Amino acid sequence: MSKRQSVTIRDVAQKAGVGLNTVSLTLKDSDLVRSETKSKVKAAIEELGYVPNVSARNLRRGTVRTIGVMIPDIHNFHYWDIVAGVEDEARHHDYGIVLSNTNLNPQLELDSLRGLLERRYDGLILMATHTHSKETPTEVRKLLDQGSAIVTIGSTWREVDKIEPYPLEAGPLLMQHLYNLGHRRIGFVLGVAHQDLASGRLEAYCEFTARHNLPQRIEYCGPTIPDGMAATHRLLDDPARPTAIVTVNDYLAVAAMRTIALRGLCIPADISLAGFDNIPLSQYLTPALTTVDVGGPNRGREAVRLLLERLKDPKRPTQIVKIPASLHVRESTGPPPAAFDSRMQPEVPDPKNCNSF
């Protein structure tokens, strides 16, 4: 394909014997043009194989009909779930999406933000960043003040359009479920790239354990499966081994599940396991995972809606859209081992009874 476009709107106009404007109006099916003229133009378009150049259009319009999506970790299934929602909703509004995987690298995040200034996309949906606090980071603040459209999913920033699970207490719901089953020693695997990232889920855990006077057992780790496995191993090594483990997301629950199996323990007979996100995979694991649904694709869809409204009216007050969260009890949680005694736990349980290899 040559650098220069072979057939432009001028060629069409000439061929159809009309002005530029008439072609432009025909393209957007305006009723300022007589339908007779329109079909003449359309015939010319067809015959010449004319296709509008988006760069030119974008430049002139001052808008690119594209949404940037910043993903912190391309390996975590939950983010794809969100992206799927974004993609779907964006398409319905005739917007494209540009993906930006940052791996929580601050430089890549700044590059992403820059895309907004470069008019690479009209708005940006960002999921989580390396900077995490109640205060909106200055770079983002500056953009917002300039009128940029930014929607965040699961941030705690102030004065930003955002998507939030509702109730935030879906976390406590999960804790309550474990508590009702009889669990009193509940470990938490907090595997995120930045410690404050999952603060809501952590807070739910802390708040619940404090209120019910349960021991707190938090293992911090990175966001990868090996990280999660190491953290789980540490939890299982504890003399007062937890009877239930909660992971900060379903992705790491996979790590926990694998680790527990490698140790020859059974879920939920020996230990219960639960996560957050309800990624599509979780129901197909064996055992199927008990988890908290936070509305994956819906978060993406709502983020797009929020963004488009913001683009329409840059002056509107910031909005928070709450997505209902719900507990899905499946096979991975059950009552703690009846006669469990931390001082008497079998060091090497017989794998034959449980895992099949």
Place this chain on the structure above:
Amino acid sequence: MSKRQSVTIRDVAQKAGVGLNTVSLTLKDSDLVRSETKSKVKAAIEELGYVPNVSARNLRRGTVRTIGVMIPDIHNFHYWDIVAGVEDEARHHDYGIVLSNTNLNPQLELDSLRGLLERRYDGLILMATHTHSKETPTEVRKLLDQGSAIVTIGSTWREVDKIEPYPLEAGPLLMQHLYNLGHRRIGFVLGVAHQDLASGRLEAYCEFTARHNLPQRIEYCGPTIPDGMAATHRLLDDPARPTAIVTVNDYLAVAAMRTIALRGLCIPADISLAGFDNIPLSQYLTPALTTVDVGGPNRGREAVRLLLERLKDPKRPTQIVKIPASLHVRESTGPPPAAFDSRMQPEVPDPKNCNSF
């Protein structure tokens, strides 16, 4: 953010007291400009907070430095693996990527192709389409003849740049592995949106079974987990139940694994299971999945390289890059049950012996 850009290259030129060209040259760090002048310009850029407008640049340059990526199924982990590779390699060459999830919808695929003509992206990487045959579809053919840059991953089309696993016989390798373990009744779950889609893998199965005079047992199904589960159920219902199941990809192996567990069977004691792709998840499943690695992220990376070379030289002959495939034997495959007799198999095995719930 207003429709008009607040500060343009003109403002910078004025502020720095230089011409437009000088600013433009400074931006690309050309050595045609005295370094003294450069720093003057850079100061002006800094002070005014100037950011170049990509649409204008794209229009003028006739190139958008963006690669379109067409994903057939956003839920299949393997494609994300590829996307991760594409994303990474593209970034290194300062290219962005635009994602297009088609769900194998023909209309959406055509839209994707159209993006090429609209100059939305300079080139397109496509993974699989609803049209699948040895012949390149006419729409694609037309684009290629016009000089469009298109790279395919895993297609069988002629005269297209493409990424291919090598040896194609990685499929036979897997079959050989099962055969060596003693399996003689090997079922195949072919869950793809279009029947011809995984023709290579299917052929490997057919060829091997024919050569060794083994019964062929293929279950066709759709590409989703429930589809895969249904297909697996059908295989397991067979009076002459296979002693090993191969799924067309690891994604559906998850479905098979779940189904086998639900039937109370053990992997690999009762039945062996293997897949293709070596998605990152597969090693963390329990049991860890035996699979054929086809170089996930590498396929993406190589596709980008191929695309960039094509863009540099539209006239070069079409290339095929072969990515080495390799068998990864893990826990999900083992010898068939020793005393297995299809007429005597237990209808309802005791789940206690195997799966933990």
Place this chain on the structure above:
DNA sequence: TTACAGTATAGGAACGTTCCTATTAGTGAA
């Protein structure tokens, strides 16, 4: 002094649209 390279910079055309401002043709009323 003039001519001549060679370098550094300036200025304007072009990219292909969209949008604004005419202009034309057609109609009806004065």
Place this chain on the structure above:
DNA sequence: TTCACTAATAGGAACGTTCCTATACTGTAA
């Protein structure tokens, strides 16, 4: 016939770059 008014279309400016060409400047040689 003139004027006002509307409907339909034409034409050109503008969007913000990049790239090409022209010019100004410097130093050297005749």
